[in-house]
Amino acid sequence: MSAINGGYPGPSQMSPIDVIFPGFSVVSTTAHQLLAGNLDSYTRLFCIFVVFVLVTRYGVNYVWGIVRAYFTSTIYVSYYDEAYDMLVDWIADQPFIHNAHSLIARDRSFYFWYRGHFLILYCAVKEHREDLRISSIGLNANILKDLIEECREQYLKEAQRKISVFKHREGEWKKAKLRPVQPISTVIMDEEVKDDILRDVDEFLDQDMQDWYAERGIPYKRGYLLFGPPGTGKSSFSLLLAGKHELDIYTLQLSNISDSTVIRLFAELPPRCIILLEDVDTAGVGRRGSVNTVQDGNSQSAVTLSGLLNVLDGVSSQEGRILIMTTNHIDHLDEALVRPGRSDKKVHFKLADQNMSTQLFRTVFKQLSNKKQCNERYDDETIEGLAREFASKVPEQVFSPAEVLSFLLERKKSPYDAVSGIESWVAKAKD
Numbered sequence: 001m002s003a004i005n006g007g008y009p010g011p012s013q014m015s016p017i018d019v020i021f022p023g024f025s026v027v028s029t030t031a032h033q034l035l036a037g038n039l040d041s042y043t044r045l046f047c048i049f050v051v052f053v054l055v056t057r058y059g060v061n062y063v064w065g066i067v068r069a070y071f072t073s074t075i076y077v078s079y080y081d082e083a084y085d086m087l088v089d090w091i092a093d094q095p096f097i098h099n100a101h102s103l104i105a106r107d108r109s110f111y112f113w114y115r116g117h118f119l120i121l122y123c124a125v126k127e128h129r130e131d132l133r134i135s136s137i138g139l140n141a142n143i144l145k146d147l148i149e150e151c152r153e154q155y156l157k158e159a160q161r162k163i164s165v166f167k168h169r170e171g172e173w174k175k176a177k178l179r180p181v182q183p184i185s186t187v188i189m190d191e192e193v194k195d196d197i198l199r200d201v202d203e204f205l206d207q208d209m210q211d212w213y214a215e216r217g218i219p220y221k222r223g224y225l226l227f228g229p230p231g232t233g234k235s236s237f238s239l240l241l242a243g244k245h246e247l248d249i250y251t252l253q254l255s256n257i258s259d260s261t262v263i264r265l266f267a268e269l270p271p272r273c274i275i276l277l278e279d280v281d282t283a284g285v286g287r288r289g290s291v292n293t294v295q296d297g298n299s300q301s302a303v304t305l306s307g308l309l310n311v312l313d314g315v316s317s318q319e320g321r322i323l324i325m326t327t328n329h330i331d332h333l334d335e336a337l338v339r340p341g342r343s344d345k346k347v348h349f350k351l352a353d354q355n356m357s358t359q360l361f362r363t364v365f366k367q368l369s370n371k372k373q374c375n376e377r378y379d380d381e382t383i384e385g386l387a388r389e390f391a392s393k394v395p396e397q398v399f400s401p402a403e404v405l406s407f408l409l410e411r412k413k414s415p416y417d418a419v420s421g422i423e424s425w426v427a428k429a430k431d
């Protein structure tokens with residue numbers, strides 16, 4: 001034994017130097033034996049292998065630890081920092097990540113190039129929250145500052161692409177949520193009808209238009225009545241219209257509100273905004289004489305048609321406000337509500353026809369570049385053929401776009417399943 005060890009501590013014995021350089025004893029013992037040449041060739045090969053493993057295991061880590069400690073710049077982003085959300089949003093769009101949430105679920109490192117610099121992203125999970133650390137080689141931290149700045153800019157740009165939706169609560173407007181702005185093309189409807197209303201809104205919001213109205217003494221406001229069966233896209237269209245023009249949207253359910261509250265809420269509207277009155281027919285204000293009685297505080301009060309008309313015509317509802325009323329039953333509405341001046345344009349939202357079913361199919365199964373797909377990749381031609389086949393099996397004007405979309409979403413993993421399942425779904429739905 002002593003001949004083999006040659007006076008050096010064996011692998012099982014720890015020398016104090018092992019604390020500083022783990023594995024030192026093993027390496028030095030082996031090296032000594034090799035240099036002494038008193039081993040047979042198999043043992044020598046084995047020793048070389050062990051040395052190699054140890055050097056790889058400890059040496060690389062050790063050198064990397066030194067580089068990290070003394071030759072890298074690092075920024076730490078805690079879960080509670082504002083920069084955390086910005087960074088995670090940015091990471092989610094990077095090609096080296098396929099799913100940002102899988103990144104954030106466990107301890108791991110990612111290596112990537114950013115503007116010609118090699119960066120390391122490390123995610124550390126601590127007590128159900130994650131902290132991020134990004135390092136670059138070199139002592140100049142400018143590249144990390146640039147990265148954070150880019151994340152911030154992207155984040156702010158995205159926030160701008162969200163619209164504020166206000167709802168009324170206890171007689172006050174409350175910001176309900178920020179909604180991401182999607183293109184209005186995602187609402188599928190007759191293209192001519194859509195173009196017509198979009199052109200009308202564009203023209204109304206044109207910069208010179210306010211003066212044009214003022215010079216002629218015409219109140220600067222515009223009203224639209226969107227009518228059609230449930231689930232045909234009336235509310236979605238209104239929200240996306242707000243997004244398109246970067247306007248805040250104020251939504252009002254008239255069914256539990258009094259005249260005095262409506263007056264107060266309209267008085268608080270900002271100059272340029274959209275006010276959305278949903279399902280005006282169900283509010284009890286659809287026709288003259290009908291009164292919707294509600295509890296408002298302690299006193300019995302009700303929103304009335306005349307009360308609503310006064311508010312819509314009043315000064316507080318001018319200055320560039322767009323009124324959108326939606327209803328499932330245009331025939332239930334009083335003429336006064338439908339007439340031009342209050343409803344300048346009436347837009348019919350229809351049940352799905354063949355063209356709409358084809359477009360809904362495309363929406364669900366189209367391939368998005370750089371985005372993770374939840375279904376297998378199919379080429380455009382295949383999707384196009386399947387979309388036409390699918391639409392030919394959906395009867396015209398029977399189902400709402402919401403119903404067709406919901407059917408497709410349940411089968412979003414396979415366009416073939418959607419095509420093969422549509423006939424039995426239609427038959428069942430018609431029963």
Ligand SMILES: Nc1ncnc2c1ncn2[C@@H]1O[C@H](COP(=O)(O)OP(=O)(O)OP(=O)(O)O)[C@@H](O)[C@H]1O
Nearest residue numbers: 186187188189229230231232233234235236401402
């Ligand atoms: N024309 C459409 N194009 C695309 N998606 C649609 C369309 N219509 C409905 N949808 C889908 O159905 C959901 C419900 O639609 P939405 O609330 O806009 O319908 P609505 O006509 O306002 O219904 P309601 O009359 O019941 O208020 C939407 O979130 C959207 O996903």
